[in-house]
Amino acid sequence: MSNDKKNPAAGNAPSSNFVRAIVDNDLAAGTHKRDGMPEVITRFPPEPNGYLHIGHAKSICLNFGLARDYDGRCHLRFDDTNPEKEDQEYVDTIMDSVKWLGFSWEQGGTEYLHYASDYFGKLYEMAEYLIRTGKAYVDSQSAEEMSKNRGNFGTPGTNSRFRDRPVEESLQIFRDMKAGKYKDGEHVLRAKMSEDAMASPIMTNRDPALYRIRHAHHHRTGDDWCIYPMYDYTHPVSDALEDITHSLCTLEFQDHRPFYDWLVETLADGGFFQRPVPRQYEFARLNLTYVVTSKRKLRQLVDDGVVTGWDDPRMPTIVGLRRRGYTPESIQLFCDRIGVSKADGWIDMGTLEGALRDDLDPKAPRAIAVLRPLKLIVDNFPEGEAHACSSPVHPHHPEWGNRSFPFTRELWIEQEDFMETPAKGYFRFTPPVDGQPGSRVRLKYGYVVECTGYDKDADGKVTAVYVNYFPDSKSGTPGADNYKVKGNITWVSAATALEAEVRLYDRLFLEPQPDAGGKDFKAALNPNALETVTAYLEPGMKDAVADQRFQFERHGYFVADRVDSQPGKPVFNRVTTLKDSWGK
The missing domain is CATH 3.40.50.620 (HUPs)
Known part of the structure; x- marks a missing residue:
């Protein structure tokens, strides 16, 4: 096979x-x-x-x-x-x-x-058999003596002075252990695999422990037992x-x-x-x-408040990966x-x-989201009007149909889609300079527009970009081919966009092996492992339900959070980016 x-x-x-x-x-x-x-x-x-x-x-x-x-x-x-x-x-x-x-x-x-606790009775019965046949004995050494006499990888162990304890004596003590007559740590039941087992080069063969005394409440058997078998x-x-x-x-x-x-x-x-x-x-x-996958270290992340819980989306737990x-x-x-x-x-x-991208790409519906919004004002578009635009729910599944969203006078675009002083090879919005017109850009699924100016606040931050649109340039119409532009950007209507909380998750640690060599794994924590933004999404996204996954065009794959999403008000987590650009 x-x-x-x-x-x-x-x-x-x-x-x-x-x-x-x-x-x-x-x-x-x-x-x-x-x-x-x-x-x-x-x-x-x-x-x-x-x-x-x-x-x-x-x-x-x-x-x-x-x-x-x-x-x-x-x-x-x-x-x-x-x-x-x-x-x-x-x-x-x-x-x-x-x-x-x-x-x-x-x-x-x-x-x-099954539960190991289902077998407590049988395990005890077998332990008595091992004692009766001389293959187990009750050891009454202290923990310190036992550790010392165990030896190490270069030194053979030393037989416990109780190793040759008579069978009936070991059996009676073991039964008294079960009856609760001894305190934790007073006795241990150990196997005797061979006469020279304590000289074995394999440490785990040196009279391994079978039972220890633990006066502890069990979540299934209650207080029925005060001795518990070793793993x-x-x-x-x-x-x-x-x-x-x-x-x-x-x-x-x-x-x-x-x-x-x-x-x-x-x-x-x-x-x-x-x-x-x-x-x-x-x-x-x-x-x-x-x-890190150590349970102790994961618990420390939870207890120290580094993450919000075991299901924090930055955690490698299955509940975290699921969320x-x-x-x-x-x-x-x-x-x-x-x-x-x-x-x-x-x-x-x-x-x-x-593996996640390969799984999601063919089945995640597409959507548009603006994560870091900048206002775009189409000066020559009539106030109060809206033109319907559409795009496929999935480019490779025409049977899934189209999604629709309006083109209006005021839109949201990404802040990175405008540059006051453009770098070489930048093909998005740039303003008019020295009598030369501003750049022309296609608004994806919509119209070609030309930048005419922009506003800045007192701190020099760009607050709005102004454009004019070309009515005959709409995508999917014959006139669209008359316009040759290099820039093609995503957008949503300011009038109808869904305002939503979006959590941009990244890797929790900056180093590939954060706990290697006994170093402090918390020193390698990524301070940017979570960024929360207020984003604007195409209006149909208000119907997203918990655990529903999407590809936000140009940004990556996102999911409606299974804990915090509410009907009509989803909260989105970034699952992963479209490409692996980590450390590049």
């Missing part, structure tokens, strides 16, 4: 994805063939302790995309084993984000929605209980794979799972320039283009913005 056989977001050429080669080989070999079960079952296992970001989108697209393309299924599983940091709010937003991206954990009328223990067990075939993790979990394999094989030997057991594969996480105006299709296209590899690297933000 090619990489893009069933992927509607795929580009012209399949992207590099080593995981698909693994799946193809497994299918050919029948590695995960089981009666009545798909041969590809993946999972997306977020911890509900924050909002998902663009890096999680890569994992979502990979796991759900594989299940879709290979007629399998993907589970959504919440790794809710850390009660002090988790909340139902995060559960809700994660579910909403996955659905918004275009994926579902439902198949054949069954919802494959490295919970994750492989959950995979096996759910019959996951391909457990896909980012590269930082590569050293954890030996424990993953040992645990599922050991528990399969104990009759807890049927074979074949899941297999873990690691891929490079998404490193995107001009953003900014990104589409699910553009994010899927981006993830397909960058592929999946085992090599760490950086993806330029321009790749994400390019």
Whole structure:
């Protein structure tokens, strides 16, 4: 199966994805063939302790995309084993984000929605089995002792003095831990993968912790438990209980794979799972320039008031990208283009913005907006009259029809469309000089006009430009061809234009890797990441509804803000510019 056989977001050429080669080989070999079960079952296992970001989108697209393309299924599983940091709010937003991206954990009328906390009873039962078979023990060292005896990458660890604690003693203490008889940190349950595990060159093999004591309220199980399983223990067990075939993790979990394999094989030997057991594969996480994706740092941006919230359109969170105006299709296209590899690297933000432009260009209706308005007065146009002008809703979709807007005596144009002393190659409005007439410019979809003068205020700022129009030059009429002009600018009628708040968003950071090398990422914040202007839009834009996207001609792609837009009074966010001019 090619990489893009069933992927509607795929580009012209399949992207590099080593995981698909693994799946193809497994299918050919029948590695995960089981009666009545798909041969590809993946999972997306977020911890509900924050909002998902663009890096999680890569994992979502990979796991759900594989299940879709290979007629399998993907589970959504919440790794809710850390009660002090988790909340139902995060559960809700994660579910909403996955659905918004275009994926579902439902198949054949069954919802494959799971929580690690669903397995707390089974996890405990398996932990007792590991103790009884001599593969786990209760360690009563202090945290300081445990850290010291763990060693480091160049020094083997030292066995805990409790490592050979009798099985019945460990079992009783573990049960007393569950019963709430000990304080946080008094004991830890640790695995014993082998007799010389503490000498392993892989640090995560050195008697990894399985359970710790936490007297904390859990958002689902309440106060039923005061011991909670560690992620490295919970994750492989959950995979096996759910019959996951391909457990896909980012590269930082590569050293954890030996424990993953040992645990599922050991528990399969104990009759807890049927074979074949899941297999873990690691891929490079998404490193995107001009953003930070650390949950801690994103939370700091929110808590410090640098941004307005998790859904601030400058944030790389999925809720932020959604509010900014990104589409699910553009994010899927981006993830397909960058592929999946085992090599760490950086993806330029321009790749994400390019995917967005490619997605929006064929489907975003066109509109005219004047973002930095300057009054244009057509002296020889009759006061109170209006001539109807029109243009296509989309230049490549004639079936979408035309939009209409009036040409009146007073118009709005962009401030940059007039220059008192023109630079070389400037073809917009310039005033008469030394008896020579002012420049002629076509008002797009309207008439050719000639500049006759301008007004300035006491500070020297241009406040109005004056022109005369040529009645036989209207676009779309035979006379239009009689006028050859180089300038062609956008405009809206001052009498009918919609006044609207427009937020011009840009990248949040000025440096490609704002937090590299442990530097203060906030020092790289872009002070111009948001500019709010009062703009004038063609009158039909008053009917724009939340989340509706447009191309504002010459300016870029914009969306009606999903939070602040009101009926008849939309607020617009710039999603991206028409071209990538960042740093150029």
